[in-house]
Amino acid sequence: MADLHLSGISKSFGSARAVEPLDLSVTDGAFVTLLGPSGCGKTTILRMVAGIATPDAGEIRIGGRRVDGLPPEARNVGLVFQSYALFPHMTVAQNVGFGLRMRRIARAAAAPRIAAALDLVDLGHLAARYPRELSGGQQQRVALARALVIEPDLLLLDEPLSNLDAKLRDQLREDLRALTDRLGVTTIYVTHDQSEAMALSDRILVMRAGRIVEDGAPEALYRRPRTRFTAEFLGQTNVVPVVHRAGRTILPWGEALPAVAFGVDAGHVSIRPEDIALIPTTQGQARVTARTFLGAAVEYRVVLGDSVLRVRETGSGVPLLPEVTDVTLSLRVPPHPLAEVAAVPEAADPGRPVAGSDAPESAAAE
Numbered sequence: 001m002a003d004l005h006l007s008g009i010s011k012s013f014g015s016a017r018a019v020e021p022l023d024l025s026v027t028d029g030a031f032v033t034l035l036g037p038s039g040c041g042k043t044t045i046l047r048m049v050a051g052i053a054t055p056d057a058g059e060i061r062i063g064g065r066r067v068d069g070l071p072p073e074a075r076n077v078g079l080v081f082q083s084y085a086l087f088p089h090m091t092v093a094q095n096v097g098f099g100l101r102m103r104r105i106a107r108a109a110a111a112p113r114i115a116a117a118l119d120l121v122d123l124g125h126l127a128a129r130y131p132r133e134l135s136g137g138q139q140q141r142v143a144l145a146r147a148l149v150i151e152p153d154l155l156l157l158d159e160p161l162s163n164l165d166a167k168l169r170d171q172l173r174e175d176l177r178a179l180t181d182r183l184g185v186t187t188i189y190v191t192h193d194q195s196e197a198m199a200l201s202d203r204i205l206v207m208r209a210g211r212i213v214e215d216g217a218p219e220a221l222y223r224r225p226r227t228r229f230t231a232e233f234l235g236q237t238n239v240v241p242v243v244h245r246a247g248r249t250i251l252p253w254g255e256a257l258p259a260v261a262f263g264v265d266a267g268h269v270s271i272r273p274e275d276i277a278l279i280p281t282t283q284g285q286a287r288v289t290a291r292t293f294l295g296a297a298v299e300y301r302v303v304l305g306d307s308v309l310r311v312r313e314t315g316s317g318v319p320l321l322p323e324v325t326d327v328t329l330s331l332r333v334p335p336h337p338l339a340e341v342a343a344v345p346e347a348a349d350p351g352r353p354v355a356g357s358d359a360p361e362s363a364a365a366e
Contacts, residue, residue, distance in 0.1 A: 002063030002153035002186060003028045004049065009058030009068075011044050018044045020210040021057065026188065026203075031180055033189040035197040036207030037233070042190045046156050049188065050079050062153055073102060075154075078147030078185075082159040084139045086131040092118070092142050093127040099150040117149035120179065137168045144176070148183070155180065155187045161196065173199055194234050198222065206230045222272075224336050231270040231338060238271045238309045239338060253285055253304055253329040269335035273299065273312035277330040284326035291323055302327065 006024040010017070019041040026032045034042035047053035049060060051072035060068040067075045078099075086095050093114050100110040118124040121141035131139055140160055147155060161169045161176075177200050180187050191197055197204050198218040206214045206221065206229070214221055214230045225231040228239055243250045249259045251269075278288065278300065286309075290301035298320060300311040309329075321327070 004154060004186060004188070005059075005061040006045075006049070007059045007061075009045070009048060009055040009060065011041070011048060011053060011056055017210055019048075019055075022212055024205070024212070026186060028186055029184045030202050031177070031187045031189065031200060032203045032205065033191060033197040033201040034205050034207055035191060035194065035234075036213075037192055040207040041210040042207050043158055046079075046158055046188060046190050049154070050077055050156050051075050052079075076150065076152055077154045077156055078150060078152035079156045080140075080143045080147045080158065080160045082162055084131075084143040084160075084163075086139055086142060086146075088131050090130070091127065092123065092129050092131070092134070095131070095142055096146045096149050099146060103150065113149050113151075117145040120148060120183075121145045121175075136164050137172055140164065140172060144179075148185075152185065155185045157187065157189045159191050159193075162191070162193070169196075176200065198234075204234075206233065208233075225270060225338065228268070228270075228338050231336075236273050236310055236312075238273065238276070239268050240271060240307065240309075241267060242269050242335075251331065251335070252307060255329070255331060257331070257334060268338045270338050271331070271335045273310040274314060275332045275335070276309065276311045277332055278302070278311055278313065278321065278327045279330060280321060280325050281328050282326060284328045286327050286329055288321050288323060288325040288327055291321065293320070302329070304329070 004024070004026040006022065008021050008023060009019065010021040011019040024045075034045060036042050044053060048055045048068075049062075051067070051070065051074075055068060058068070059066055062075060062077070072079075087098070090098070096117055097110050097114045100113065105113075115124060115127070118127055121144055123138060123141050123145065126134065126138065131142070134142065140163075143160065157176075161172055164172065173196060189197075189200060201218055204216065204218055204221055205212050208229055213227055214225065221230055222234055225234065231237045231239060240252050242252075244259060247259055248256045249269075250256050274297075286302050286304040288300050289303050292299045296316075297312050297314045298318060300313070300321065302309045302311050311329075
């Protein structure tokens with residue numbers, strides 16, 4: 001295992017800047033996720049660390065050793081692709097042992113390492129099968145075993161669960177985190193899936209337009225985002241304007257809170273759907289106009305003046321409100337401030353969208 005340090009790295013494809021100059025440090029044994037929309041540069045960073053792409057500038061150090069001038073095989077990193085990239089003509093054992101062959105490890109020495117890697121992912125009994133004889137989840141495990149068998153200093157995962165169905169993805173997500181914890185391997189994970197990022201990570205780097213927008217623990221980013229982009233990208237939220245008056249902060253439905261409860265000088269606040277309570281009443285200032293039953297939760301569309309809010313009620317005992325119901329709103333927890341100026345720094349192009357909208361797609365960047 002080893003730590004990772006990026007200093008001033010950047011990357012362009014022609015006139016398109018995929019990664020703006022950035023610095024990044026990951027401590028030994030940490031599980032860090034690069035999270036962002038398509039085209040934000042997260043996979044480009046992963047490819048530069050792996051040696052598949054060359055940075056235009058900057059340094060990459062793994063375990064204190066500078067590696068940006070080295071070929072991929074000299075960096076001792078394990079890489080798992082979204083497509084798994086298994087060789088169809090090789091057995092499971094041969095696929096797992098491919099990296100050892102490239103390192104000229106003798107067959108006698110490689111055999112026990114291959115067996116141990118397959119046991120790690122519970123596939124030892126399938127060593128003689130071919131990829132076409134495996135399920136998607138089993139293929140993903142083979143790709144993971146192939147990355148681990150070389151005993152990497154750094155494990156790089158590029159959306160490895162995105163091709164799986166939802167139930168299997170949830171199971172393998174738990175298995176993956178348990179495995180990396182057991183091995184203590186430093187892991188960099190790339191995804192656009194917010195739930196994956198929050199479930200797996202010690203730390204999340206939210207990216208947009210080639211930049212790191214925010215950096216922090218999952219709970220902190222979800223509960224206390226500093227920018228509108230993070231608040232809206234990391235799950236659902238309601239970004240609403242507030243008015244400050246005489247030491248109180250007035251929410252759009254009239255509820256007043258002490259300004260010190262969540263900060264001052266914020267023109268907007270982020271309120272998660274689960275943090276709003278609905279109270280049916282004939283004197284309500286808002287109206288439920290639609291509902292979606294999700295089993296463990298019910299989501300409501302609530303119209304308040306010119307605004308539309310999302311509200312989520314959870315629990316099996318929560319009654320279902322009719323789709324046309326007048327309600328009053330009440331806050332369950334203090335909201336989190338989002339200053340109007342807390343926008344993502346933009347590139348030189350003045351036509352770029354403002355914070356909170358999707359970043360432009362870039363096939364080169366991803």
